[in-house]
Amino acid sequence: MAESSDDRTRGVYMISVAAELAGMHPQTLRIYEMRGLITPRRSPKNTRLYSEEDVERLRRIQELTTQGGMNLAGVERVLELEREVARMQRRLHNLERQATRAQAELEQEIHRVRRSARAELVPYQAPGQALVPRSPRGAAVRLRLARPQR
Numbered sequence: 001m002a003e004s005s006d007d008r009t010r011g012v013y014m015i016s017v018a019a020e021l022a023g024m025h026p027q028t029l030r031i032y033e034m035r036g037l038i039t040p041r042r043s044p045k046n047t048r049l050y051s052e053e054d055v056e057r058l059r060r061i062q063e064l065t066t067q068g069g070m071n072l073a074g075v076e077r078v079l080e081l082e083r084e085v086a087r088m089q090r091r092l093h094n095l096e097r098q099a100t101r102a103q104a105e106l107e108q109e110i111h112r113v114r115r116s117a118r119a120e121l122v123p124y125q126a127p128g129q130a131l132v133p134r135s136p137r138g139a140a141v142r143l144r145l146a147r148p149q150r
Helices: 005-009 015-022 026-035 052-066 072-120
Strands: none
Touching (some): 005 052, 015 026, 015 052
16 A cells, blocks of 8 residues: 555654664764754654655665765755756646646637637638529529619
8 A cells, every 4th residue: 555645754763763774873864954954853852753755865865975975065965956856847747737738628619619610601702703693513504684774
């Protein structure tokens, strides 16, 4: 079963458990908190409580520092950029949904206008051809018009 967003952000691990899950020393977590890289929740007695999301973030920090060879300033910048990319992806997704809805609405409106315009359109005929009666075979019929005598 998939975890809900609230479960992933709820602080459940004390510092020693979170440090062990992330493969770090508890003092490292305190340093990261002082640098603003991580912000654990606090219990009513002011104990640090780390969420599953916090532990994943700690693992990401460790990956960047050990495998990527970054210092903490670099890690801060990478995490900031990752947040920005995620925000932009959410915005792009929302804009794509809005564009899809707008396109569907426009297609419906075009269809409606075409339907209503069909009844109002009169085909163009060149002068001399317009209003000329036609025989069943399609040939023009000549009518003699008599003008009234005065």
